[in-house]
Amino acid sequence: IERTLSIIKPDATRRNLTGKINAKFEDAGLRIVAQKRIQLTMAQAGKFYEVHAERPFYGELCEFMASAPVVVQVLEGEGAIAKNREVMGATNPKDAAPGTVRADFAESVGENSVHGSDAPETAAVEIAYFFSGLELVG
Ligand code: GTP
Ligand code: MG
Numbered sequence: 556i557e558r559t560l561s562i563i564k565p566d567a568t569r570r571n572l573t574g575k576i577n578a579k580f581e582d583a584g585l586r587i588v589a590q591k592r593i594q595l596t597m598a599q600a601g602k603f604y605e606v607h608a609e610r611p612f613y614g615e616l617c618e619f620m621a622s623a624p625v626v627v628q629v630l631e632g633e634g635a636i637a638k639n640r641e642v643m644g645a646t647n648p649k650d651a652a653p654g655t656v657r658a659d660f661a662e663s664v665g666e667n668s669v670h671g672s673d674a675p676e677t678a679a680v681e682i683a684y685f686f687s688g689l690e691l692v693g
Contacts, residue, residue: 557635558588558691559672560681565623566666568592573626576656576669580630583642589691590628597621603684612665619665627685631693636678639671 561580563573577587595603600620607613630639644655648667651658661667672678682691 556631556633556693557675557678558629558631558682559636559639559678560670560685561628561630561639561672562670563626563628564666564668564670565619565625566662567660567668568624568626570660572660572668576660579642579656580639583632583638585630585632585635585638585642586693588629588631588693589686590626591685591690592624592626593685594624595621603681615665629682629686629691636672636675640673643669643671 563576567573567576580587597617600617601608601613604613604616604620607616610616632638642656644651644657644661646657646667647664648657648661649664651661656669657667661669672681
């Protein structure tokens with residue numbers, strides 16, 4: 556059974572959308588096996604998104620991620636990584652399929668409500684970045 560790291564981003568926590576987003580995950584058969592609300596520092600956001608360090612929007616992205624609390628969570632299920640990305644929808648909400656989190660809630664390509672790991676290797680690294688083994692309750 557697969558696990559993926561999900562983040563409900565500041566634009567969504569600000570608008571009190573955590574429950575509505577979690578309902579989409581659960582309706583898709585994903586189980587929330589760990590979850591906490593945290594305030595990222597710029598340094599912590601920068602480290603998390605360091606693969607994007609050379610991209611023009613990196614500074615903006617880190618400032619956004621540190622601008623309000625986020626909810627970090629581990630989602631578990633068959634094919635959880637791909638399933639979660641399906642539920643999230645395309646990065647740009649204009650391209651996101653109807654009914655996806657980003658189609659329903661995202662404000663822009665930057666402020667797009669959720670993050671999800673994109674591969675097993677990144678999921679393992681990203682889960683370990685936020686959670687200890689003791690915090691994962693399957
Ligand atoms: P994540 O699950 O957050 O990694 O999204 P993704 O895999 O769909 O997109 P990608 O990894 O390419 O980009 C990471 C994040 O950077 C996106 O989710 C956006 O928040 C942000 N981002 C991507 N492209 C742009 C852009 O053109 N402008 C701005 N401001 N932010 C962007
Ligand atoms: Mg990505």
